[in-house]
Amino acid sequence: MSDHPSVSVIVPCYNAEKTLAACLQSIYSQTFQIHEVIIIDDHSSDQSRNIARRYPCHLIESPTNRGVSFTRNTGVAASSGEILFFLDSDEALTPDSVANAVHLLSTGYDCVHGIIAPEPLVDDGPVEWYKTLHAYWWRKRGVGPVQTAFFAQAAMPRSVFDAVGPFDENLRDSEDLEYSDRLAPNHRILLTDQVVARHDEVDRLWPLLREQFRRSQLLVPTVLAASRKGKAALTANRPLGVAAVGLGLATLPLGLLSAKWLALPAICLLLFLLADPGLVSFAVRRKGWRFGIFFAAVHLITHIALVAGAVAGGVRWGFRRVVTAVVIVAAIVAMAIALRHDGPAAVQALARKEALPLVFAALAANIAGLALAVVAWQVLLAEDSERLRGINAAKVFFLGQLSKYLPGRVWGVVTHVQHGRDHGVGAARMTSAYLLSIGLTILTGAAVGLLAGPAVLGEQSAWLLVPTIFLLSCIAWPDLITKPLTAIARWVKRPITPPSRAVIRRALLLATVSWLVSGLHLWALAMALGADPATSLSATVGAFGLATVSGSLALIVPDGWGVREVVIMAALATVLPWSVAGVAAISSRVICIVAELVSSLVVLAWARIRSGGTNVQSVLR
Secondary structure, three states: OOOOOOEEEEEEEOOOOOOHHHHHHHHHOOOOOOOEEEEEEOOOOOOHHHHHOOOOOEEEEOOOOOOHHHHHHHHHHHOOOOEEEEEOOOEEEOOOHHHHHHHHHHOOOOEEEEEEOOOOOOOOOHHHHHHHHHHHHHHHHOOEEEOOOOOOEEEEEHHHHHHHOOOOOOOOOOHHHHHHHHHOOOOOEEEEEEEEEEEOOOOOHHHHHHHHHHHHOOHHHHHHHHHHHOOOOOOOOOHHHHHHHHHHHHHHHHHHOOHHHHHHHHHHHHHHHHHOHHHHHHHHHHHOHHHHHHHHHHHHHHHHHHHHHHHHHHHHHHHHHHHHHHHHHHHHHHHHHHHHHHHHHHHHHHOOOOOHHHHHHHHHHHHHHHHHHHHHHHHOOHHHHHOOOHHHHHHHHHHHHHHHHOOOOHHHHHHHHHHHHOOOOOHHHHHHHHHHHHHHHHHHHHHHHHHHHHHHHHHHHHHHHHHHHHHHHHHHOOHHHHHHHHHHHHHOOOOOOOOOHHHHHHHHHHHHHHHHHHHHHHHHHHHHOOOOHHHHHHHHHHHHHHHHHHHHOOOOOHHHOOHHHHHHHHHHOOOOOHHHHHHHHHHHHHHHHHHHHHHHHHHHHHHHHHHOOOOHHHOOO
């Protein structure tokens, strides 16, 4: 770093019309000469952009809302300074903050971040004063070398940022913690009271509690990860106080048995007050005794929200792991059941030397069809598809795919929603994409089933023209799908931006091709069992689509057990003896399970290797 480094101030901004002017004014009032100021507007709906244009800054406008990680990375890419100074748009720096940060970096630190001033940027009442004084107190208490960096007001050399890498754009919250996990092992971090910013905190009680509940859902996985790594992160609240409130809540119901038991929560309350004795007295010194009483009461209530959030997050974190294990075990059990009765006959028929290449071809075709299905589902996430792609999209898809081996259909939705949150995709979008994907899969599968219709349904096969005609209509007029979807989302008060017409058409095409490619596995198996290649192609490919759709409509039976086999046997009986058709049906079941299991395990292992283990900061949102 040079003796007089250039500093780029990077300000992520979203609906910050209330504070942006004060933020920018504080930047241009610095005692250190700023090289450039870059504002990245994250698709604000207020006057933020107009306010930014009043200042000599570089304004970058995002066409969609992408989150703070994206905006910070965008600002870094557009900057040229030797030092990057990150500042949130709801904060205003003291005049010497940038100069102090530059000086501290020159002493050997790789990242310097500051504290919150004890006065709010905008005085909106007692709740905001509580939040401001508490934030000042716990950060002031932690001043010194630390393992965690908060980037609301933080500086680091560009060379360090380049070495550590960009912020994880999949995260819309707790991105500081994830970044610190990569920064701390090889770089020195300093929390200093020489960099100070006034902050516009939340000013109403319910939003404060809701925010505390949401953020506390990360507490259990974060603490476990920190203990595994042998490090302690910055904490806003004393562990003793949190434990006292948790124990007090747990023992409070005992008072229903006897009033004597109320002594336990009373003792816990006393421990809570003694856990951080200087905090309330600090509030009293700043605002008086009446405010001190209010401060203590709000502090207790926020701890209750914290404990509730930690419990909810711990349950969800454990639930996620349990569900992953359960769906994998369910798939293995399903394969064992499939092999139990008719497995020996299938193995004997397909283990012949001349049949093995076709068996492997069947497995490859099924895996290829699954890969196409992943892409067909992923495009339905529309603008959120950038947040969930590649290996992460495949992970969510395959875990949802394996959930079909459990009774009912709810597990797929739960799995998609839980894992979608890891990557910043909301529950409404994940649910709508999942259900829309199922609908399009059934529609295209039924249309492909027309190839085997005469063999299975005879004169009734004309009914398969209905989904085929509807499929063609949807390709021509995608609004037939998007308008009902939007109406339902609005009715359940979870409005979404529907996929575009081009996205619907692309998803329909990909789903159709997925069925055709996957169906080739049944064709390969039929040929391995003696079917004529020319006469069996349409019957087998169509049979797989029709059988799978029929099985999926049997909502209670896991993966349409039995229903699918009957449809496949009926279709293949036209090209194979009935008993051999039964072997093909069982073999198809086994090939599909193996393909899904192998694909799922490979994807899970790959995702884990890429993340370096469980990334607890992104486990819960």
